[in-house]
Amino acid sequence: MDDSEEEDETEWENSFVDPVAAASGSSLNKTSAQAPAHRVILHFDLDCFYAQVEMVRNPALREVPIGIQQKYIIVTCNYVAREQGVTKLMSLTDAKEKCPQLVLVNGEDLTHYREMSYKVTELLMSYCPLVERLGFDENFMDITEMVERKLAETPESNNFSFKGHVYNHFSADVEAHDHPRLALGSHIAAELREAIHSKVGLTGCAGIASNKLLAKLVSGTFKPNQQTTLLPENVSDIMGCLSSLCKVPGVGYQTTKRLQALGLVSVKDLQLFPLNDLVREFGGPTAQRLKNLALGVDDSPVTPTGAPQSLSEEDSFKKISSTKDVLEKIQELLSSLVERMQKDGRQPQTFRLTIRRFSATNKWFNRESRQCPIPNHIGQKITSGSSDDAVVQLVPFAMKLFHKMVDSSTTFHLTLINVCFSNLQIRGTAVGGKGSITSFFTQRTSPGKTQIFSSQSQDGLSQSGDSHCMDHQFITQHASQSSEAALHGVERKQSPVVAVKDPPLQKVSCSRARSDPDKTDNMVTHQLPPNVDPEVFRLLPEDIQEELLSPAYTISLPSTSVSSVSVVDVSHLTKNKYPQSSTDSDLTTANHQSPAGTTVFPGENIMEEGRLSFPWSSDCEFPGNVDPKVFSELPPDVQRELMSEWKQQKPALKTPSCRKPGRSLMTKDRKAAGKGSQANNLFKYFKPS
DNA sequence: CTGGGCATCT
């Protein structure tokens, strides 16, 4: 990634199978505090995750074969089903054929999986902040510090042994002495797996090794609910065992194809292939990385993941080919997305719409997307206003983006729609005394962390009982401060926040600095498509026009401007407010209403360049930036809702709070918004249940 | 009859 600086002098090639030796022998270039010679990395991989979550929710499912279904695919299944030949990513037809009694559970709504997933991550983080998520069911953890500390305080009188399996070894006790750190790591892994089981109710595998690549590869060697340690002397064994290059994490389908074109098929082939030739194909950094991976060498740090940088909802389908259906699907997706965003608490600055068009050839890789900034007042509605209002106001933006990609006057055929919020900004202000991040970390985390392991030091990481400071309460309610802070952005990419004694340990590649909100170039989504004429409005039935323009549809609220009140019922927009029903595994059907719309509509950017210096055209009616075409596509009730919004907003324009026409470089009003703040909520993801 | 997310890099 960013090892570009020092790749030149490397002698990786020569170091072959013994990365540890190579690293420790790096006395050659002892520039500064480098990454530790030997790290201890854990990789956790929950067993058939979605299926497990469903079995936790409904224990009766444990005894029957279940398959988690998304569309026509069984994305995963429990072990009962696997015994009968069902596998991951098997088509529904094949699965039913293998196992006619297979019980299907719809897994298209990821809510519960996401919640459980974050509970696990948070639990791990309570032991050590260096936790990196990979998907919903995997976590890497760098426990080097913890191990070193324990090693230091343990008088070595310890009779080390490994917990669980040791790759390619059958007498686990013998070699423990030679690898005390990994042996300790195996005990920590065992304890953490037990904690996950007792506190979250999930089982999983763990791999213990000296880097992420190896930890991940070894974790899968003994499959359900077991763990395996990989010793340095067996690195070449595990790499050589891989059946194909694409089994190497980091080498995907496309890369495998390119390597194959070079005549490389096995991991060995890649190990022995001249680096120079590889460089020609992939460029320096990538070539070196690929070669290293083949050798089992991976310096990439465990980078704390923190809160997600984007939230999205998508749905795939056979065919959507009318604007009306697009609109309805977007409303449905947005309703869910806005609710999630609200729970998150951060305010999205960017909205993106992605589509996939049908094409017989190469069906899978044609996604197109367009994005636009989210005006502040709408962003605020998302986080602290009515989610219905937020959806109503976002829909026009979505439709606008849609029209940038699709000419709806000709036929089109979509097979997927995705809506996404990104550039998430913390709201919240201030930094306070007691609750401030600083005080939290200095006084709690640090000592707590120390205690965690010292307390169990005696008999070596014994039972989990109350060994660590985090109890259920922490997870369920108090998570807030700690997890948020620890996970949250600003500090996130920097060294482990918590003051562990050897910061340089991580070599912190701050590659991705927190995007500076001030900098976001918001490419104004300007430009009215040539085909959007205001004429559309006139084509509407007269009565509808009147209806829309009539003040009767708007509420004249006291100018005190409280958040808007819906004039019309938009409750249908909220699909599932609380997915909480712990009941059956019903396949929720996508309900739907559908006021077919005819009528009118708004466009986009409030901050348009030259045109209209007033957001609103005179009089009542539309904001000046309204795109009639888009507006016309909205259902009447949504149109009314919008009209109502506009009415209410109008007076507010005079207040300084609203952005003025001159957008200059924007930024101005931003600094107040979020800069130094901290609190955000990551912990929403760790919500209890 | 191949999900629904996420992330990073260019």
Added chain:
DNA sequence: AGATGCC
């Protein structure tokens, strides 16, 4: 914005 990779 798109490609790619991972689950």
